[in-house]
Amino acid sequence: MAKTNIVWHDHSVSRQQRESLLGQRGIVVWFTGLSGCGKSTIANELDKQLHELGRATMVLDGDNIRHGLCAPPERLAQEHSREFAARFGLGFGETDREENIRRIGSVAALMAASGLITLTAFVSPYRRDRDRVRKIVEAQRAGDFVEVFVDTPLEICELRDPKGLYKKARAGEIKNFTGISDPYEAPENPEIHLRGGDDRTPAEQAAEVLAKLGIDS
Numbered sequence: 660m661a662k663t664n665i666v667w668h669d670h671s672v673s674r675q676q677r678e679s680l681l682g683q684r685g686i687v688v689w690f691t692g693l694s695g696c697g698k699s700t701i702a703n704e705l706d707k708q709l710h711e712l713g714r715a716t717m718v719l720d721g722d723n724i725r726h727g728l729c730a731p732p733e734r735l736a737q738e739h740s741r742e743f744a745a746r747f748g749l750g751f752g753e754t755d756r757e758e759n760i761r762r763i764g765s766v767a768a769l770m771a772a773s774g775l776i777t778l779t780a781f782v783s784p785y786r787r788d789r790d791r792v793r794k795i796v797e798a799q800r801a802g803d804f805v806e807v808f809v810d811t812p813l814e815i816c817e818l819r820d821p822k823g824l825y826k827k828a829r830a831g832e833i834k835n836f837t838g839i840s841d842p843y844e845a846p847e848n849p850e851i852h853l854r855g856g857d858d859r860t861p862a863e864q865a866a867e868v869l870a871k872l873g874i875d876s
């Protein structure tokens with residue numbers, strides 16, 4: 660590995676101390692799936708159910724994070740130079756998505772290390788990107804990364820189309836749209852394979868994830 664002048668600084672408070680203060684284990688619950696599959700809704704329902712159990716949690720969601728940490732160039736240009744915006748702003752090309760997931764993976768790992776049950780809801784279409792997050796999170800402790808594949812058929816996602824993006828993608832107004840003009844690599848062995856598009860409510864889907872996480876009051 661290339662030599663750098665960056666030296667890791669150990670904390671005085673250990674992860675175990677942080678988790679015992681909260682009485683819980685910090686983990687990353689990584690929801691992945693097509694746009695419109697239900698990731699954000701189910702993650703927010705799970706967040707509510709965990710909170711009601713007295714658990715300390717946080718939710719990171721694609722649309723929201725792309726307003727801040729992973730903002731697009733046009734948003735960054737409102738505050739920063741055009742050169743900065745072009746360099747650090749993120750769109751939906753393969754490399755931009757790679758950087759999007761890399762940044763979020765690092766933040767999620769930090770949150771889990773602080774003892775939080777960290778729920779992330781990102782399309783995260785590339786297996787390689789998701790596996791890299793798993794590697795970062797599980798470098799500290801095996802089993803701390805729980806991949807939840809929200810497996811809702813494309814037809815259902817397109818029927819829902821709450822933001823009209825599928826319609827725009829079909830009309831060629833949005834390039835690289837996942838599932839239409841960009842790939843989605845389904846997880847081959849997710850910890851939780853959640854069927855979507857049946858008649859279950861988001862609360863029922865979240866309850867299935869909660870049961871499989873084995874987290875009770």
Ligand SMILES: Nc1ncnc2c1ncn2[C@@H]1O[C@H](COP(=O)(O)OS(=O)(=O)O)[C@@H](OP(=O)(O)O)[C@H]1O
Nearest residue numbers: 694695721751756759781782783784834835836837
């Ligand atoms: N080209 C393209 N492809 C996919 N999705 C797009 C695109 N353009 C905008 N959007 C909206 O951005 C949300 C996905 O952002 P993510 O950060 O989750 O994507 S990724 O993980 O970097 O692939 C996603 O939000 P969700 O619908 O909540 O998944 C879309 O609404």
Ligand SMILES: Nc1ncnc2c1ncn2[C@@H]1O[C@H](COP(=O)(O)OP(=O)(O)O)[C@@H](O)[C@H]1O
Nearest residue numbers: 693694695696697698699700819821859860861
């Ligand atoms: N179990 C469900 N049953 C019916 N509609 C759902 C369900 N889960 C989510 N939805 C709806 O589907 C749309 C997309 O949900 P969302 O959580 O935004 O998906 P994603 O975050 O994957 O893009 C929203 O209108 C949401 O209300």
